[in-house]
Amino acid sequence: MRYITLLLLMLMPFSLLLGYELVSLVDTPTAGILQKGEVQVSAKIYRDNGILIGSSVGIFPRFMFGISYGGENIVGNDTPNWHERVEVNAKYRILDESPKVPAIVLGFDTQGQGVFHKSLKRFDVKSKGFYLAASRNYLLYGNLGLHLGTNYSLENKDGQENLNFFAGIDKSIGDNLTLLVDYDVALNDKKAKVDGLNEDGFWHRRGNGYLNLALNFRFTDFVSVKVVAHDILQNNRLTNGADRAIIIDYNMKF
Numbered sequence: 322m323r324y325i326t327l328l329l330l331m332l333m334p335f336s337l338l339l340g341y342e343l344v345s346l347v348d349t350p351t352a353g354i355l356q357k358g359e360v361q362v363s364a365k366i367y368r369d370n371g372i373l374i375g376s377s378v379g380i381f382p383r384f385m386f387g388i389s390y391g392g393e394n395i396v397g398n399d400t401p402n403w404h405e406r407v408e409v410n411a412k413y414r415i416l417d418e419s420p421k422v423p424a425i426v427l428g429f430d431t432q433g434q435g436v437f438h439k440s441l442k443r444f445d446v447k448s449k450g451f452y453l454a455a456s457r458n459y460l461l462y463g464n465l466g467l468h469l470g471t472n473y474s475l476e477n478k479d480g481q482e483n484l485n486f487f488a489g490i491d492k493s494i495g496d497n498l499t500l501l502v503d504y505d506v507a508l509n510d511k512k513a514k515v516d517g518l519n520e521d522g523f524w525h526r527r528g529n530g531y532l533n534l535a536l537n538f539r540f541t542d543f544v545s546v547k548v549v550a551h552d553i554l555q556n557n558r559l560t561n562g563a564d565r566a567i568i569i570d571y572n573m574k575f
Contacts (some may be wrong), residue, residue, distance in 0.1 A: 355379035
């Protein structure tokens with residue numbers, strides 16, 4: 322079943338190019354959405370030989386839906402550590418951007434960042450869960466996008482259930498390169514409040530939040546590659562320099 326799910330995600334049919342709209346930064350959502358009939362297929366390679374495959378589609382003019390699935394130790398001779406379930410995401414645009422107001426979306430996303438830890442039912446960086454995000458774009462030697470949001474994650478078995486906040490920017494550099502920066506305050510991921518997970522335990526965080534950086538190279542009108550550095554502030558004490566990843570995105574219309 323797991324291999325069939327990955328195969329279906331990779332072989333989803335599409336044929337015609339559609340205009341590109343930024344739906345996420347590095348690890349945080351924007352108020353951008355896929356238009357009706359637009360498909361985005363993503364493949365992410367991350368630490369511990371992890372591979373994550375995802376696909377999202379614009380179902381209605383203001384609504385998009387997607388799924389993702391993956392695991393660690395996929396490449397190599399170790400036993401693959403498949404995630405327990407297929408993760409889902411959905412986004413509805415409440416308000417379109419205008420000269421007076423930003424675009425605003427209401428969304429839900431169960432896909433976190435990094436390794437999934439079955440004992441606590443959470444990823445290294447928690448999924449956003451329910452979120453509200455706003456985005457505003459400006460013409461400044463290309464495009465400059467400003468993004469702000471709040472979220473409540475359902476990954477709270479560690480006793481941390483705080484409302485969280487995130488923000489980010491994107492800045493185009495020429496025609497084919499975009500700088501992406503986002504910051505997750507991580508109010509829900511500081512110090513575990515359950516027995517056995519104290520300051521000396523695996524889940525100790527430094528309280529710095531998660532600062533992420535990526536360069537998005539757009540090689541064609543429908544193919545882009547992100548070179549990603551997660552957790553630059555090393556909020557997770559196990560991070561060494563940065564948690565590096567590569568993300569390949571395909572944006573097409575079926």
